[in-house]
Amino acid sequence: MGATNFIGQSIKRKEDYRFLTGEGSYTDDIVLPRQTHACFVRSPHAHAKIRGINKDKALKAPGVIAIYTGEDIAASKMGGLPCGWLITDVNGQPMKEPPHPVLAQGKVRYVGDHVAVVIAESPQQAKDAAELVDVDYQVLPAVIKSADARRKGAPVLHDIAPDNTCYVWGIGDKAVVDQAFASAHHVTTLEFVNNRLIPNAIEPRAVNAQYARADDSYTLYVASQNPHVERLLMTAFVLGLPEHKVRVVAPDVGGGFGSKIYLYAEDVALTWASKQVNRPIKWTAERSESFQSDAHGRDHVTRAELALDTEGKFLAMRVTTTANLGAYLSTFASCVPTILYATLLAGQYTTPAIYCEVTAVFTNTTPVDAYRGAGRPEATYVVERLVETAAREMKIDPAEIRRRNFIKQFPYQTPVALQYDTGNYEATLGEAIKMADVAGFPARRAEAAKRGKLRGLGYACYIEACGIAPSNVAGALGARAGLFEAGEVRVHPTGKVTVFTGSHSHGQGHETTFAQVVADRLGIPMDDVDIVHGDTSKVLFGMGTYGSRSIAVGGTAIVKAVDKIVAKGKKIAAHLLEASDTDIEFKDGVFRVAGTDKQVPFAGVSLAAYVPHNYPLDKLEPGLNENAFYDPTNFTFPAGSYVCEVEVDPDTGTTSIVNFTAVDDFGKIINPMIVEGQVHGGLTQGIGQALTEGCIYDPESGQLVTGSMQDYCLPRADDVPSYRIGTKETPCTHNPLGVKGCGEAGAIGSPPAVINAITDALGVREIEMPATPQRVWRVANKKAA
Amino acid sequence: MTVKVSMSVNGKAVGAEIEERTLLVTFIRDTLRLTGTHVGCDTAQCGACTIFMNGRAVKSCNMLAMQAEGAQITTIEGIAQPDGTLHPMQEAFRQHHGLQCGFCTPGMVISAIDLVNNTPNPSETQIREQLDGNLCRCTGYHNIVKAVKAAAESSRS
Numbered sequence: 003m004g005a006t007n008f009i010g011q012s013i014k015r016k017e018d019y020r021f022l023t024g025e026g027s028y029t030d031d032i033v034l035p036r037q038t039h040a041c042f043v044r045s046p047h048a049h050a051k052i053r054g055i056n057k058d059k060a061l062k063a064p065g066v067i068a069i070y071t072g073e074d075i076a077a078s079k080m081g082g083l084p085c086g087w088l089i090t091d092v093n094g095q096p097m098k099e100p101p102h103p104v105l106a107q108g109k110v111r112y113v114g115d116h117v118a119v120v121i122a123e124s125p126q127q128a129k130d131a132a133e134l135v136d137v138d139y140q141v142l143p144a145v146i147k148s149a150d151a152r153r154k155g156a157p158v159l160h161d162i163a164p165d166n167t168c169y170v171w172g173i174g175d176k177a178v179v180d181q182a183f184a185s186a187h188h189v190t191t192l193e194f195v196n197n198r199l200i201p202n203a204i205e206p207r208a209v210n211a212q213y214a215r216a217d218d219s220y221t222l223y224v225a226s227q228n229p230h231v232e233r234l235l236m237t238a239f240v241l242g243l244p245e246h247k248v249r250v251v252a253p254d255v256g257g258g259f260g261s262k263i264y265l266y267a268e269d270v271a272l273t274w275a276s277k278q279v280n281r282p283i284k285w286t287a288e289r290s291e292s293f294q295s296d297a298h299g300r301d302h303v304t305r306a307e308l309a310l311d312t313e314g315k316f317l318a319m320r321v322t323t324t325a326n327l328g329a330y331l332s333t334f335a336s337c338v339p340t341i342l343y344a345t346l347l348a349g350q351y352t353t354p355a356i357y358c359e360v361t362a363v364f365t366n367t368t369p370v371d372a373y374r375g376a377g378r379p380e381a382t383y384v385v386e387r388l389v390e391t392a393a394r395e396m397k398i399d400p401a402e403i404r405r406r407n408f409i410k411q412f413p414y415q416t417p418v419a420l421q422y423d424t425g426n427y428e429a430t431l432g433e434a435i436k437m438a439d440v441a442g443f444p445a446r447r448a449e450a451a452k453r454g455k456l457r458g459l460g461y462a463c464y465i466e467a468c469g470i471a472p473s474n475v476a477g478a479l480g481a482r483a484g485l486f487e488a489g490e491v492r493v494h495p496t497g498k499v500t501v502f503t504g505s506h507s508h509g510q511g512h513e514t515t516f517a518q519v520v521a522d523r524l525g526i527p528m529d530d531v532d533i534v535h536g537d538t539s540k541v542l543f544g545m546g547t548y549g550s551r552s553i554a555v556g557g558t559a560i561v562k563a564v565d566k567i568v569a570k571g572k573k574i575a576a577h578l579l580e581a582s583d584t585d586i587e588f589k590d591g592v593f594r595v596a597g598t599d600k601q602v603p604f605a606g607v608s609l610a611a612y613v614p615h616n617y618p619l620d621k622l623e624p625g626l627n628e629n630a631f632y633d634p635t636n637f638t639f640p641a642g643s644y645v646c647e648v649e650v651d652p653d654t655g656t657t658s659i660v661n662f663t664a665v666d667d668f669g670k671i672i673n674p675m676i677v678e679g680q681v682h683g684g685l686t687q688g689i690g691q692a693l694t695e696g697c698i699y700d701p702e703s704g705q706l707v708t709g710s711m712q713d714y715c716l717p718r719a720d721d722v723p724s725y726r727i728g729t730k731e732t733p734c735t736h737n738p739l740g741v742k743g744c745g746e747a748g749a750i751g752s753p754p755a756v757i758n759a760i761t762d763a764l765g766v767r768e769i770e771m772p773a774t775p776q777r778v779w780r781v782a783n784k785k786a787a
Numbered sequence: 788m789t790v791k792v793s794m795s796v797n798g799k800a801v802g803a804e805i806e807e808r809t810l811l812v813t814f815i816r817d818t819l820r821l822t823g824t825h826v827g828c829d830t831a832q833c834g835a836c837t838i839f840m841n842g843r844a845v846k847s848c849n850m851l852a853m854q855a856e857g858a859q860i861t862t863i864e865g866i867a868q869p870d871g872t873l874h875p876m877q878e879a880f881r882q883h884h885g886l887q888c889g890f891c892t893p894g895m896v897i898s899a900i901d902l903v904n905n906t907p908n909p910s911e912t913q914i915r916e917q918l919d920g921n922l923c924r925c926t927g928y929h930n931i932v933k934a935v936k937a938a939a940e941s942s943r944s
Contacts, residue, residue: 014882014884018881020889021866021888024824025864028827033820126808131881202924203890204887204888204891204922204924204925205888254888254889255888256891259886289827289828289829380914509925511887675884678884679925682926682927685927686926698930711830711832712830712832716922717923719914719918719919719928722929
């Protein structure tokens with residue numbers, strides 16, 4: 003290993019020192035000169051008409067500067083919040099896109115919906131005054147559950163969608179699937195709910211918007227995963243501002259998990275209002291506002307069937323899902339239960355025929371959008387619950403039934419649009435079985451039984467698709483944005499390097515991983531490379547961080563820019579060494595005339611580029627700065643096998659995860675330490691979905707019952723085990739690093755593994771997520787009775 | 788109504804006239820501008836606001852600033868050596884990747900130091916149980932547990 007071989011090493015993170023010493027800079031930490039503060043007046047009702055708003059008393063409260071309502075928004079002629087993906091329904095019609103106003107226009111549609119914004123000198127004064135805004139509501143009946151949305155006579159949210167239906171969408175050949183089912187030896191059918199989740203990044207969303215009258219420009223500090231997308235949506239679709247007059251900065255961001263992708267009403271309202279009051283305005287969500295207004299995740303109701311032959315070979319799959327979109331279309335809501343869900347239903351298997359139909363409905367609940375995994379956890383839950391149940395019904399070992407159906411030849415075209423480039427599912431499953439000591443499970447189960455405990459073992463073999471691509475295909479499927487990434491490599495005269503990337507980092511460690519890639523490729527020390535992200539005034543462009551795309555798409559853009567630097571460096575070196583360009587090789591930070599000892603170091607070339615005294619000025623521009631945009635040719639397809647072993651106490655209903663083994667194939671790994679950290683976090687969120695987390699609305703009033711951390715059970719340190727983590731590697735075939743992405747895998751693969759283990763322990767077919775002690779106890783004791 | 792408060796924060800005497808309802812965390816963040824102490828939930832559930840008060844780890848969102856009158860407060864900014872050398876617990880978090888987005892980290896580090904102060908040789912179960920007042924959404928706790936264990940071991944050797 004040379005001093006500059008950084009790829010594949012667990013290098014400690016560059017970003018840690020500032021976070022460990024309290025020197026991070028999150029949005030709420032920023033205080034601007036003449037700072038003011040905002041508080042939003044939110045709807046206490048799930049569905050109501052606004053008959054009037056009296057703000058007289060509030061306006062007279064101490065410190066109040068201004069109060070804006072939907073009337074002011076309408077008068078300003080600003081647009082509504084846009085949806086970034088147009089789904090075309092089974093009849094070829096566009097989805098229903100109801101208006102999504104920044105502040106309510108005569109009607110509120112969920113508890114927490116935005117009614118007015120109060121701006122005051124201090125946060126406390128804004129909050130006090132918000133209490134005094136008198137809103138006259140006429141409460142309307144609400145529809146909360148997706149199953150009720152299409153019932154005759156159900157309350158209607160939007161005039162444009164009288165049946166509360168956004169779209170009915172389908173994929174696959176239904177006739178072929180129906181035929182396969184008709185002649186199948188065995189059919190396994192399951193009906194289940196994929197529970198609604200509330201993301202809960204520990205940093206609440208926050209915005210600080212500043213207007214500068216001098217040049218009619220705006221600066222928006224916002225806890226966002228994708229500042230350029232935020233700016234594009236806000237300027238082009240909502241406020242109509244010139245894009246170059248708006249700077250969006252996403253500084254240190256305390257976790258996102260999808261919830262900070264979207265353009266939110268608060269971001270737009272404050273940007274607009276900062277000009278009205280000509281002062282900077284800050285808003286930071288209280289946790290109860292996060293619960294009510296951050297986009298939620300999942301919320302599917304599904305009926306799924308798997309047809310098998312006598313040998314347990316999968317013949318066909320048929321899936322019908324109702325997806326709850328909430329009250330409005332959030333930024334990418336429409337593509338989550340369709341493009342990101344049904345296309346993954348082949349899983350790791352050769353199922354030849356698949357049909358899936360998805361009905362997406364509006365309800366009087368918080369909008370639902372992509373949350374860690376986004377569609378892929380829902381798909382994996384369908385596939386892996388079906389497969390495990392089918393194995394049990396047909397008395398085939400659950401690992402064996404998977405092996406019989408694994409895809410073994412690549413590339414592989416699935417019946418649901420995707421083409422997998424590479425994988426080795428047998429390898430990850432085999433390793434997981436070994437690491438989990440599945441062979442020793444019967445003895446452990448027997449030992450537990452002696453103590454009155456029920457042990458169970460469950461598998462999940464997931465596949466996911468990362469880095470949605472290419473842009474033209476996504477566009478044909480309805481995407482209204484590109485899905486490339488941009489990177490810039492700026493070599494300074496002394497050979498030090500600043501890299502600008504459109505991939506935002508909010509916990510993923512890009513400042514380290516990307517620096518490893520660049521330092522490795524340029525053969526220079528890690529300390530000589532800094533990564534800059536999160537500021538539209540510094541970074542050329544960016545599509546942001548979501549869908550585990552950063553290394554595969556953002557990392558590749560940087561590699562392409564590095565390649566351009568090396569190519570130009572070779573020309574400069576050729577001039578300095580009086581050789582031909584084609585004779586120059588670059589290795590370990592040195593340009594060398596091949597087969598000779600004539601060489602010049604990287605910093606010698608960079609200095610020549612900026613002090614071009616001895617330089618081919620007739621052929622080459624001075625300077626050493628390159629950028630690249632990279633639009634992938636395909637998704638990447640991480641896959642893995644998880645084995646979960648649980649011990650259930652039938653007396654209390656508590657489930658302990660006694661062993662969780664995850665073996666993933668993420669292709670080439672740049673920093674194993676960081677990748678393992680991503681898996682740990684993903685697993686814990688997935689285990690949260692399976693065991694503890696579930697959003698509950700009162701079905702009549704639409705009040706959010708799980709509206710605080712006291713009511714919504716996030717996994718704590720003593721709810722989860724230490725994990726056994728392994729990796730296998732089949733490099734991605736279509737990007738230069740061979741990387742696939744690792745951010746969401748854990749959250750995708752773990753819920754079915756946990757539920758398969760609990761159903762095994764209890765000897766039942768089904769248990770609803772989250773499998774809380776109460777639910778487990780009821781199932782365990784009903785069976786005993 | 789305002790009230791005068793004075794206390795020692797990170798070894799320095801500080802004082803201010805503040806609204807009576809001012810929370811200790813608001814005093815630390817907004818009055819003193821020590822922004823390493825974070826607010827994640829407002830309800831003492833997440834622990835991002837954890838600080839040392841008179842040697843004990845407490846949640847600063849759950850008490851009034853005037854309740855800390857005369858107290859010795861240490862925030863995350865006061866944990867490393869004055870020359871910037873990390874405290875062994877901070878160093879263990881760095882070595883074991885016990886942090887990702889960094890938002891829960893200041894409170895987590897302070898709770899972890901408190902844990903080892905009280906339980907010098909903690910088992911994994913003890914670490915997990917005693918950290919259950921601090922939520923982390925990124926790490927899944929795996930590496931935090933490793934870091935705390937390593938820091939406890941290094942402080943004994």
